[in-house]
Amino acid sequence: xxxxxxxxxxxxxxxxxxxxxxxxxxxxxxxxxxxxxxxxxxxxxxxxxxxxxxxxxxxxxxxxxxxxxxxxxxxxxxxxxxxxxxxxxxxxxxxxxxxxxxxxxxxxxxxxxxxxxxxxxxxxxxxxxxxxxxxxxxxxxxxxxxxxxxxxxxxxxxxxxxxxxxxxxxxxxxxxxxxxxxxxxxxxxxxxxxxxxxxxxxxxxxxxxxxxxxxxxxxxxxxxxxxxxxxxxxxxxxxxxxxxxxxxxxxxxxxxxxxxxxxxxxxxxxxxxxxxxxxxxxxxxxxxxxxxxxxxxxxxxxxxxxxxxxxxxxxxxxxxxxxxxxxxxxxxxxxxxxxxxxxxxxxxxxxxxxxxxxxxxxxxxxxxx
Amino acid sequence: xxxxxxxxxxxxxxxxxxxxxxxxxxxxxxxxxxxxxxxxxxxxxxxxxxxxxxxxxxxxxxxxxxxxxxxxxxxxxxxxxxxxxxxxxxxxxxxxxxxxxxxxxxxxxxxxxxxxxxxxxxxxxxxxxxxxxxxxxxxxxxxxxxxxxxxxxxxxxxxxxxxxxxxxxxxxxxxxxxxxxxxxxxxxxxxxxxxxxxxxxxxxxxxxxxxxxxxxxxxxxxxxxxxxxxxxxxxxxxxxxxxxxxxxxxxxxxxxxxxxxxxxxxxxxxxxxxxxxxxxxxxxxxxxxxxxxxxxxxxxxxxxx
Numbered sequence: 021x022x023x024x025x026x027x028x029x030x031x032x033x034x035x036x037x038x039x040x041x042x043x044x045x046x047x048x049x050x051x052x053x054x055x056x057x058x059x060x061x062x063x064x065x066x067x068x069x070x071x072x073x074x075x076x077x078x079x080x081x082x083x084x085x086x087x088x089x090x091x092x093x094x095x096x097x098x099x100x101x102x103x104x105x106x107x108x109x110x111x112x113x114x115x116x117x118x119x120x121x122x123x124x125x126x127x128x129x130x131x132x133x134x135x136x137x138x139x140x141x142x143x144x145x146x147x148x149x150x151x152x153x154x155x156x157x158x159x160x161x162x163x164x165x166x167x168x169x170x171x172x173x174x175x176x177x178x179x180x181x182x183x184x185x186x187x188x189x190x191x192x193x194x195x196x197x198x199x200x201x202x203x204x205x206x207x208x209x210x211x212x213x214x215x216x217x218x219x220x221x222x223x224x225x226x227x228x229x230x231x232x233x234x235x236x237x238x239x240x241x242x243x244x245x246x247x248x249x250x251x252x253x254x255x256x257x258x259x260x261x262x263x264x265x266x267x268x269x270x271x272x273x274x275x276x277x278x279x280x281x282x283x284x285x286x287x288x289x290x291x292x293x294x295x296x297x298x299x300x301x302x303x304x305x306x307x308x309x310x311x312x313x314x315x316x317x318x319x320x321x322x323x324x325x326x327x328x329x330x331x332x333x334x335x336x337x338x339x340x341x342x343x344x345x346x347x348x349x350x351x352x353x354x355x356x357x358x359x360x361x362x363x364x365x366x367x368x369x370x371x372x373x374x375x376x377x378x379x380x381x382x383x384x385x386x387x388x389x
Numbered sequence: 390x391x392x393x394x395x396x397x398x399x400x401x402x403x404x405x406x407x408x409x410x411x412x413x414x415x416x417x418x419x420x421x422x423x424x425x426x427x428x429x430x431x432x433x434x435x436x437x438x439x440x441x442x443x444x445x446x447x448x449x450x451x452x453x454x455x456x457x458x459x460x461x462x463x464x465x466x467x468x469x470x471x472x473x474x475x476x477x478x479x480x481x482x483x484x485x486x487x488x489x490x491x492x493x494x495x496x497x498x499x500x501x502x503x504x505x506x507x508x509x510x511x512x513x514x515x516x517x518x519x520x521x522x523x524x525x526x527x528x529x530x531x532x533x534x535x536x537x538x539x540x541x542x543x544x545x546x547x548x549x550x551x552x553x554x555x556x557x558x559x560x561x562x563x564x565x566x567x568x569x570x571x572x573x574x575x576x577x578x579x580x581x582x583x584x585x586x587x588x589x590x591x592x593x594x595x596x597x598x599x600x601x602x603x604x605x606x607x608x609x610x611x612x613x614x615x616x617x618x619x620x621x622x623x624x625x626x627x628x629x630x631x632x633x634x635x636x637x638x639x640x641x642x643x644x645x646x647x648x649x650x651x652x653x654x655x656x657x658x659x660x661x662x663x664x665x666x667x668x669x670x671x672x673x674x675x676x677x678x679x680x681x682x683x684x685x686x687x688x689x690x691x692x693x694x
Contacts, residue, residue: 175670175673176673179623179692180670183620183666183667183673186617186620187667190666316491319484351499352498352502354495354498354502357491357499360491360495361493362492364487365474365488368474368480368484368485369474369480369485371479371480372480375479
């Protein structure tokens with residue numbers, strides 16, 4: 021991937037230029053969101069529904085009450101983690117689209133390790149810790165493998181991570197429908213449920229599970245890692261130009277594999293929370309497309325870990341409002357998928373505007389990056 | 390024992406022929422797109438939308454072939470959208486592909502809701518196995534005409550790439566945009582056309598899913614065939630004829646499970662489903678640094694760099 025998407029290396033920006041860049045990064049997505057809203061309104065008008073009703077319902081269903089806000093935050097938890105799983109390798113110039121597989125395999129590993137732990141009555145906090153660890157290790161190895169293949173074998177990481185995703189899902193199916201199948205799960209093969217006593221609860225005072233808090237903490241930590249540490253600087257430099265980074269003596273291979281392992285840990289953790297907080301067991305419900313939505317979220321956040329959070333919450337809210345729209349307007353639940361699709365397409369198209377709007381460009385002869 | 394092996398083999402043959410057709414169309418579509426130097430990860434969206442449109446149109450008109458045409462049309466529109474957006478500067482083709490996939494499936498689910506229940510006229514198959522006098526072999530050799538259309542298309546594409554001016558232009562655009570420009574060829578236009586036609590083929594592949602096998606419309610119809618097309622084309626090393634073999638192989642791997650079930654083995658076949666991906670991954674690892682393999686891959690393609 022090119023240097024624009026990998027983020028620019030901070031140089032001797034004057035504050036003014038920084039402000040302009042920031043304003044541009046805020047302005048372009050907002051315009052794109054507005055255009056998407058207009059396009060979707062046209063779509064609604066064509067099929068004879070009121071856009072005003074729709075958007076007020078989305079607002080009500082996504083942010084209107086404390087209940088709906090909590091629903092939105094809950095839904096955004098896996099999206100934040102999946103978004104981070106794409107954003108971090110993207111900073112080092114890799115396009116890893118296999119977060120789905122790392123999420124599924126991580127969730128499955130967590131559910132599998134939980135079976136003996138629950139049977140022997142290990143205390144819940146220790147069980148969660150072990151489950152989360154094994155999920156992160158599994159996810160980390162899975163995506164790390166794609167990074168390793170990229171650097172040491174020259175295998176394209178986009179395709180290898182996609183293939184690894186399908187292999188991961190097949191591994192889960194193999195065990196879930198075979199050796200680890202709970203005989204009680206007749207219609208939907210699943211692993212043994214971890215039981216209510218071992219479910220991860222909500223953040224006190226809310227209905228939002230701890231995965232959301234983990235997502236926020238990781239987003240902040242990874243932001244600091246990528247923009248305030250030597251590691252992050254080296255990673256972004258590698259993302260800008262691998263050859264130059266190698267010439268500087270940076271351990272490029274180690275950096276690439278590390279970024280991929282971090283990404284896999286994020287995705288695996290998302291899988292852990294899906295199992296421990298939502299499903300209580302591993303089954304095909306883990307393959308919910310979070311990994312792919314995460315890619316788009318990371319693009320909209322321009323691979324900035326902090327920006328991933330609000331974008332993920334926005335899409336969590338749109339998803340949470342789906343049920344309300346379905347009930348009140350008599351429209352299929354796929355309505356929100358159409359809206360999401362339009363937003364994704366328009367926002368990615370708007371990338372072409374960066375650097376083209378005269379207003380946001382530094383004056384000629386000024387500092388350009 | 391011999392008998393059950395025979396049953397499994399016949400069921401696999403039939404399964405491979407049935408399951409491979411949508412693979413064939415998305416792979417040929419992706420092959421054409423990638424030959425022109427661009428990647429389209431959004432063919433999954435074309436496939437699902439094509440399946441829905443074909444089913445709906447077949448239901449309303451009573452003629453499944455009109456449904457197939459309409460599916461091609463819907464795929465064409467999505468392909469054109471992808472082609473247009475990707476020619477804008479600074480836009481990432483992989484991300485746009487995934488966005489188009491999410492848009493296409495969203496639209497298909499939205500308009501497809503009323504068509505989950507009703508039954509639409511399906512495509513008929515050609516019984517090629519009646520002469521064998523063996524019921525299960527005859528069953529396996531019930532072949533859909535679209536299968537032959539796919540093979541014909543692959544032969545045509547292979548011939549056109551090698552022998553026509555158009556084929557040369559597409560290959561040149563895919564191998565070196567600079568030389569295409571020097572020859573006065575509009576790179577953007579060639580890629581736009583290739584992506585659009587590729588999208589149309591994927592849409593037709595979708596119509597097979599809803600109108601023949603499995604033969605109904607529902608939201609879980611596609612099991613990711615559109616995304617796998619990318620792996621399949623790499624597996625086939627950008628050769629249309631090899632795409633057919635790869636599609637048959639992928640189809641057979643997918644058919645192992647059901648055919649083992651027919652003789653009472655119900656467990657452990659999930660690794661066979663993953664076999665094509667493991668195989669593709671190993672092929673990629675083995676050929677990543679080989680010069681011979683590099684010659685076959687379009688030089689402009691972002692995923693081969």
